Amino acid sequence: MDSTKKKNGNYKDDLLLRMGLNDNKAGMEGLDKEKINKIIMEATKGSRFYGNELKKEKQVNQRIENMMQQKAQITSQQLRKAQLQVDRFAMELEQSRDLNNTIVHIDMDAFYAAVEMRDNPELKDKPIAVGSSSMLSTSNYHARRFGVRAAMPGFIAKRLCPQLIIVPPNFDKYRAVSKEVKEILADYDPNFMAMSLDEAYLNITKHLQERQNWPEDKRRCFIKTGHSLENDKPRKEINKLSEHERSISPLLFEDSPPDLQSPGNTSQVNSEEQNNPQILQNSVVFGTSAEEVVKEIRFRIEQKTTLTASAGIAPNTMLAKVCSDKNKPNGQYQILPRRQAVMDFIKDLPIRKVSGIGKVTEKMLKALGITTCTELYQQRALLSLLFSESSWHYFLHISMGLGSTHLTRDGERKSMSVERTFSEISKVEEQYKLCQELCSELAQDLQKEGLKGRTVTIKLKNVNFEVKTRASTVSSVVSTAEEIFAIAKELLRTEIDADFPHPLRLRLMGVRLSGFPNEEDKKHQQRSIVGFLQAGNQTLSATGCTEKTDKDQFLKPVEMSHKKSFFDKKRSERKWSHQDTFKYETVNGQGVQTSQSFQVLKKKMSENLETSESSNNHQMFTCPVCFREQGSISLDAFNKHVDACLSGPSTSEMFSCSHASSTEVNKKENVHHSFSLCEKQDSETHQKKTEITSEDCVQLVEAVGNASKAESVDASSNKLSEEGYSSLPSTSFNIEHCHQNSSCTVSLQNEDSTSSRRQETLQPCSYEVITDQALICPVCNLEQKTSDLTLFNVHVDICLNKGIIQELEKDKVSPVNQPKGSTRSTGNSGRVQKTIIKPKRSGSMTKSSTTKKIKPNNPRHTLDTFFK
DNA sequence: AAGTATTTC
DNA sequence: CGGAGAAATACTT
Numbered sequence: 009m010d011s012t013k014k015k016n017g018n019y020k021d022d023l024l025l026r027m028g029l030n031d032n033k034a035g036m037e038g039l040d041k042e043k044i045n046k047i048i049m050e051a052t053k054g055s056r057f058y059g060n061e062l063k064k065e066k067q068v069n070q071r072i073e074n075m076m077q078q079k080a081q082i083t084s085q086q087l088r089k090a091q092l093q094v095d096r097f098a099m100e101l102e103q104s105r106d107l108n109n110t111i112v113h114i115d116m117d118a119f120y121a122a123v124e125m126r127d128n129p130e131l132k133d134k135p136i137a138v139g140s141s142s143m144l145s146t147s148n149y150h151a152r153r154f155g156v157r158a159a160m161p162g163f164i165a166k167r168l169c170p171q172l173i174i175v176p177p178n179f180d181k182y183r184a185v186s187k188e189v190k191e192i193l194a195d196y197d198p199n200f201m202a203m204s205l206d207e208a209y210l211n212i213t214k215h216l217q218e219r220q221n222w223p224e225d226k227r228r229c230f231i232k233t234g235h236s237l238e239n240d241k242p243r244k245e246i247n248k249l250s251e252h253e254r255s256i257s258p259l260l261f262e263d264s265p266p267d268l269q270s271p272g273n274t275s276q277v278n279s280e281e282q283n284n285p286q287i288l289q290n291s292v293v294f295g296t297s298a299e300e301v302v303k304e305i306r307f308r309i310e311q312k313t314t315l316t317a318s319a320g321i322a323p324n325t326m327l328a329k330v331c332s333d334k335n336k337p338n339g340q341y342q343i344l345p346r347r348q349a350v351m352d353f354i355k356d357l358p359i360r361k362v363s364g365i366g367k368v369t370e371k372m373l374k375a376l377g378i379t380t381c382t383e384l385y386q387q388r389a390l391l392s393l394l395f396s397e398s399s400w401h402y403f404l405h406i407s408m409g410l411g412s413t414h415l416t417r418d419g420e421r422k423s424m425s426v427e428r429t430f431s432e433i434s435k436v437e438e439q440y441k442l443c444q445e446l447c448s449e450l451a452q453d454l455q456k457e458g459l460k461g462r463t464v465t466i467k468l469k470n471v472n473f474e475v476k477t478r479a480s481t482v483s484s485v486v487s488t489a490e491e492i493f494a495i496a497k498e499l500l501r502t503e504i505d506a507d508f509p510h511p512l513r514l515r516l517m518g519v520r521l522s523g524f525p526n527e528e529d530k531k532h533q534q535r536s537i538v539g540f541l542q543a544g545n546q547t548l549s550a551t552g553c554t555e556k557t558d559k560d561q562f563l564k565p566v567e568m569s570h571k572k573s574f575f576d577k578k579r580s581e582r583k584w585s586h587q588d589t590f591k592y593e594t595v596n597g598q599g600v601q602t603s604q605s606f607q608v609l610k611k612k613m614s615e616n617l618e619t620s621e622s623s624n625n626h627q628m629f630t631c632p633v634c635f636r637e638q639g640s641i642s643l644d645a646f647n648k649h650v651d652a653c654l655s656g657p658s659t660s661e662m663f664s665c666s667h668a669s670s671t672e673v674n675k676k677e678n679v680h681h682s683f684s685l686c687e688k689q690d691s692e693t694h695q696k697k698t699e700i701t702s703e704d705c706v707q708l709v710e711a712v713g714n715a716s717k718a719e720s721v722d723a724s725s726n727k728l729s730e731e732g733y734s735s736l737p738s739t740s741f742n743i744e745h746c747h748q749n750s751s752c753t754v755s756l757q758n759e760d761s762t763s764s765r766r767q768e769t770l771q772p773c774s775y776e777v778i779t780d781q782a783l784i785c786p787v788c789n790l791e792q793k794t795s796d797l798t799l800f801n802v803h804v805d806i807c808l809n810k811g812i813i814q815e816l817e818k819d820k821v822s823p824v825n826q827p828k829g830s831t832r833s834t835g836n837s838g839r840v841q842k843t844i845i846k847p848k849r850s851g852s853m854t855k856s857s858t859t860k861k862i863k864p865n866n867p868r869h870t871l872d873t874f875f876k
Numbered sequence: 877a878a879g880t881a882t883t884t885c
Numbered sequence: 886c887g888g889a890g891a892a893a894t895a896c897t898t
Contacts, residue, residue, distance in 0.1 A: 051886090051887095052887090055886090055887075056887095057886095057887050058887095061887095139888085140886095140888085141886060142886060142887060142888070143887065143888045143889090144888095145888085159887090159888085160887085161886065161887040161888090162886080162887090163886045163887080164886085164887080396894075396895070398893090398894070398895095399894085399895095421891080421892095422891080422892065422893095423890090423891065423892075424890090424891085425889090425890060425891075426889090426890085427888090427889060427890075428888095428889085429887090429888060429889080431886095473887080516888090516889095518889085518890090520890090520891090
């Protein structure tokens, strides 16, 4: 598993990589790298598949070349400018860092294979894999020594390991086992998120809190007397236990990773009372720390299913996922909820380990000299110029060890498809027939979920593995096999005609339906169907729709505002549930709303407000920037104030006009987006407006406050010019939000680095007082004797700028970076470097707060997957 | 906005 | 004898 040194220069290397040869310990039974590689290449060479792989590889190489060309055109000016913007963003991110959640990623070890082995003792101690001769989905660890891995075709695996037993998958069984596991997980987080049958995220923050007061009895797990598979020997049970315990989680009792040993364990740790489970005769008592909880989970899983799991514990999902891989199989690893612990962990982490960075991204980054997270951070400015906004934001998050701190429930599905691989089909009639069958299957699946969509896509893969997709969108939703086929047929026909007189030699065909109407659309339809219909069957589908809409609107989450920036998304994640309601409300601002749904909504709103701790005074706006209460001013006025607050600091005009304006825009943009929801409320009644917006804003403040609190002040780690993390602000303000009167208390804190989470409030004081207090620049760490926030921010800007220059100087030696200064870029240096860079992402970074479109979804990449 | 290709899990 | 399904993103038109 531990393929730390990944080479990925060419296909061969990639194969090695995929086969996980790095962990081949060349045991007496396994094969060594060369041998495996040779066998694979023999089986691969000359195949159509391989041909296509080479072709794809060339495409990637071309992409890299283009990228390098772009890079070569970047001037030092541009880079500096980018650095400023990126660092500003990084600083905001740093301030939003939230270490308060305990996220666990559970990963069953070699799941399918393990189930098969459990249920068939014959397979014990033999290399096995689950799948077919054409594709394997899992292999056991024994087989992995031969280079047999998931995603490898079985026939090749057989050559690597002739004794390999390939077991056909029993998905029903895996589902059943998975359900058993999930039942356990639900005890710790009823809202856990299952990613697949063998993987899940939990947020155990709440559980940990409650658990602190649990008596031992409540944390006691009884040991099953005898496994179904073993011959029970009453005597052996106890012996078995300890041995068994040890085998369950080696690190449970012994070698704790450094993190776990560092002083001041987690905040959740009560005391040292429970570092290890206490094993009694036939029961085990687990402690109250996160580590103990996860041990307990794994223990219970093992007891219940006789299968082992690995787990990762961290403050966010991205890290938790990486952690679960660290001590696999049958192990766990924790990153303590401290900034330094996160940074230490991230430091040498190969980016490929991160979920979302795949083969291609790895290779592209490698071309830029980036393989570890530290390098990823160091190149942040460059990356912002070479990659799309969502990509570099994603990269930046990774390199700062940030990820999602909450688990978002799955949104609505966005598409549904069926596809099938088969031996070559070239006859047109067969192709149509196949297409029809696929459409029927799809229609069935759709019916199960009651879905209808407007876009039909067919996917074709020919015998050379070349893939093509063709889509068509119609004006009204379809769902039946006939409707879908009618559209798919045309798409297929077009393709057949296009190649005529050559037949399409297909090896795969797929049909997909997407473009499901969202609530908005449904509403719209509902309203306007009557007038709009053309055909009879459309009437049917439309009315079918009406039945559901009313109910579903409140049950299903609604997409997020498209306008929100990446950062805003992140920052406001915690108020999603509220937003859902907002969105709905605003969407229906045109009187579409039935009075019934309005009531429901209002009820929801008031519930939300009740649970919101700061609901007492919801007329009060508190600026999330200066934390100054704005009283019951109008929303417009409030937003203006916030804008002013945010754009104030970017008085970096002192340095360069262009820079100043762009950062200003950036900042404003963020705010606008943060508050876009509020603004939309303008059309609503005044009363509602204030409710919504004030809550929204208060929560925002809280979010900021919490984030800062979480980080607390970490002055010790704020060593300038160290390992590229220098400019991350590690000093922050601790903002206590006082719920009583909805006012803010801001205090400066120092962290006692040895104690876990003991935060001593040095001088808590109200906002009014704080302004007289010195502010500490998060960059240079020096006190600024000013009460003027704007001035203070100016200082920070200056500091930041200095830091960047320093870093740029350093970078001169870096092999990757273009040398800056007059030397190389003389040709360009004089000109305005407006858009030498390709418009890949063109305006989005510097301007276009309005045109920018951020996709509404949970980007796989973006925070939410790892954040999920 | 729609369509197509690519990437990732 | 080299999978399937879903989602996201980027690029193109």
